Amino acid sequence: MKPNLKPPAWINSLIDSFAPSWLAEEIQGDLYELFVKDILTDNIQSARRRYVVNGLGFLFKNFFWKRSPSQKTATMFSTHFKMARRSLAAQKGNALINILGLVTGIAATLIILTVVRFERSFDAAHSNVDDIYRVVRVSGNDMSEFRTGISYPVPVAMKAEIPALKNMAAMEYFGGANLDILNASGTTAKRFREESGCVLVEPSFFTLFDYGHGGIAWLAGNPDKALVEPFSVVLTKSAAKKYFGDENPIGQSIRFQKQHDAKVTGVIEDFPANTDFPFTVLVSYSTLTKLAGNGINEWVGVSDSHQVFIQLAPGITKEAMEAQIAKVHAAHTPKELHESRHYLLQALRDVHYDPRFGNFSGRTITRETILALQLVALFLLLTGSINYVNLSTAQSTLRAKEIGLRKVMGSNRKTLVFQFLTETFVIVLTADILALALSEALLPLLQPILNLKLNRLNFTDPGILFISLGIVVGVTLVSGFYPAWTISRFHPVRALKNSFATERLGGMSLRKVLVVFQFTLTQILVVGTFIVVSQMRFFQNVDMGFTREAIITARVPDRSAEGLKLLEDQLRAQAFVSDVSFSYTLPSGVNRNRSYSDIGPPESKEMKDYTVYEYVSIDPSYLGLYNIKLLSGRNLTLADSMQNILLNRNLSKTLNLGTPEEAVGKQLKMNGHLVTVVGIVDNYYSNSLKEGFDNIVMVAEPKSFSTVSIKLRAGEHANLPEAVQAIEQLWKKNFPDHVLSYQFFDENIKAFYAQENKYAQLFQLFSLVFLLIGCLGLYGLITFVVNRKGKEVAIRKVLGANVSQILLMFSREYVQLVALSFILAVPVAYYVVNNWLSNFAYHIPLSWWHFATPGLVVLLIALLIVSTKSARTANANPVDKLKYE
Structure with missing residues (x-):
């Protein structure tokens, strides 16, 4: 019987199944060559065994052949990242400028978006936030007087006569108070003067405003009974610690205003920072009947500190409830009163954003301001992206031979686009990580200006991390796609000959447009900031009709x-x-x-x-x-x-x-x-x-x-x-x-404009950021132009050109672009600041110099950058550039 000289067929079947079709035949051929050698040097059984071992070993070594496309993709990614690293290392200057611009822009953007997220989070966590409204008072035949105060009998009548009310919480905010902590014998142990945080509230406050997650945590006391009896007090955790230290506060006595003794019946967690109810000492609302006397039945008199919040039942509209409130009010007041005083509903979601009525926290921010901040953030990212586009397209000719060689070696346009997008991704990711760290370092310093109270780091905030990831993807695509597409379309022959100049690409005209756009945004913000600061100075220096300096004021007991x-x-x-x-x-x-x-x-x-x-x-x-x-x-x-x-x-x-x-x-x-x-x-x-x-x-x-x-x-x-x-x-x-609580009169007046001052400082900061990013981009562009035109400058000097003529040659184009950006920025800036100034009954008159001054400053800064960089080339010895020609 003839021996079987064929290798095991089942191994070939495995190779056919697991190896790619384009590689299976080659693998089997290699294995068969080894099989023949083994037969010549050994017996057939040994050869067949080695064929099995070699075949299985090959399959185990290269397991999951069916997934080879992903392996190929991983290899391709690895190659692209390796090439990106080498390319960036070869162009350290450009990479550094791009990273600095992006770090500045992204860090400022993250800070702005942190502010926006904080402001938009105010009282948004309540379970029934969309059904909660504040009852506000609008008076006058022309509905021009906006107040928050509600007459004392109104909520009582509403409860009795409007069955559609699901929940209601009335409160009287008296803000500051003298608090004496009494010991067991009834004598004063400690004295405190609180300037804010003291309020009378109904027990329903904690069901209406639950702050999500099961409501405010009660650390001590019964939530259902703590604020039922008159002169009962609930303290926040920090207030209890402040007044009683490590003692148990429950049952302790506090004397208000040296007159009224109250008993602590509960302790709750501190209210979150993002609430317009910054209460620390909560007294039972039933105490009001003891304090107000007959005024509790006064329908005409009203205190703006007495406010009412309600929750609408399902199916009841805001308009229907307003009609029912008007009906109740009309039934208890004279005609002339209820025809001139209107009780309307303001959505809880609007309380933080409507300065007409204000709130207990004393801080509001309009939705227009939030929109302006979001636009600034968007434009900051755009300016950083513009820097990248400009520098990448400007540097494209330096990489022409590289592109030509890649195309000759078989790279297609898709591969090249992906390569350059990878380079952009590496830069943007690096900048994003650095920006996240920078924003984290700056936020504690900026919190007094931004009026923020953040409880956790950006690195641990999923929202900020998600935004940061979105910025990486967005900026990579926006800033990287056009340069990648432009560079990848180079013709390989012309690229290898380097027979074209940047001006012949579409990129040169685009760079002009982008520079104009970038500096237009910068000048809009700089001009606007200059006018805002001028208005703030007007507030500080205007004659208000009285003296305000060197005056101390205090309440007398x-x-x-x-x-x-x-x-x-x-x-x-x-x-x-x-x-x-x-x-x-x-x-x-x-x-x-x-x-x-x-x-x-x-x-x-x-x-x-x-x-x-x-x-x-x-x-x-x-x-x-x-x-x-x-x-x-x-x-x-x-x-x-x-x-x-x-x-x-x-x-x-x-x-x-x-x-x-x-x-x-x-x-x-x-x-x-x-x-x-x-x-x-x-x-x-x-x-x-x-x-x-x-x-x-x-x-x-x-x-x-x-x-x-x-x-x-x-x-x-x-x-x-x-x-x-x-x-x-x-x-x-x-x-x-009594504890002396004094205030300087001029500081009291400055508090009128505290919010405007904070945002004026903020916009000053962002103006500087815009200028910095623009100047980085301008520096990068002029560096490239100076390097490219070094021999041209040398020839001009040999032919008699002086330094001022060469400087003029370099600066003329950029002066024109900056001037054009100023012309485009002025009407936009005028429209924006004029609308802002219209919010003030008295404001500065807009003059031409309000626009010309910041525009001239931007132009001088641009000239300084261009001149500083080009002066070295203009003063260089032409022999150094020409001796190697």
């Missing part, structure tokens, strides 16, 4: 005539005190008392006959201390009481009293009584410059004095720390049970 007189005499005896005045409120500022009433002609009978005014009770020193100008008549004395009054010019004009001189001596009807005008004072800004002049009535009512104003003397005694220390000592002497 003792309103008795004897106590105020004693404090005044002691203060006036101090060398550093120039003047002292007591009043109900301050001329202006965020932190001041506000009270409004009605005044009209003596014959006034109906509501339409009256004009709303702001009540200001003053002593005789008030006008002199604040330097408020008396236009006619006389100042008030303490003997005038409520019979004689002062009006400001605006109210006198509104009441048609004639000139300031003619108004003196006329009678008016105020609070149902006739009063006589004894003087007219000049207008002053009692509110921010966003609003116009208010109507003001000044009276001399000592029992309402609640604020002391202390004017410090300038000159040799103007040692501020010593003055404040001396005032604190006098305060302790006169009011040993």
